[in-house]
Amino acid sequence: MTTAPTNPFAFLWDEPAIEPLTTLMARGWELQPEFDNDGRLERFTGARTWDEDGFVDALRVKSETDAAAIRMDRAGGKVWEREGDALDVLHQLVDLPAPNDPLAPRLVVGSAPRLWTP
Secondary structure: OOOOOOOOOOHHHHHHHHHHHHHHOOOOOOOEEEOOOOEEEEEEEEEEOOOOOOOEEEEEEEEOEEEOOOOEEOEEEEEEEEEEEEEHHHHHHHHOOOOOOOOOOOOEEEEOOOOOOO
């Protein structure tokens, strides 16, 4: 007897995960699902642009144990980054202060890769 495959994103509809997702959407995040050729959810990504400061926050979730988030300044410098468990990354994003908050990270720790053009 075979069992039905479990959805790797089922955790998102559980109580602990839905709260940070709804909080991010209420704060202006745009979340986009990405599907494989068979129509199954492969990952979802999200972003928020801070118009007044020029910062961008981005999120990528591949599974319950594989997620990443980043904040970049207007010049493409990385000022904050987290990887790991999706629920941890989501909660850290919710707790991340707005760029204009005195407690927000500002030190550039790296630059985003530049797109090569011929």
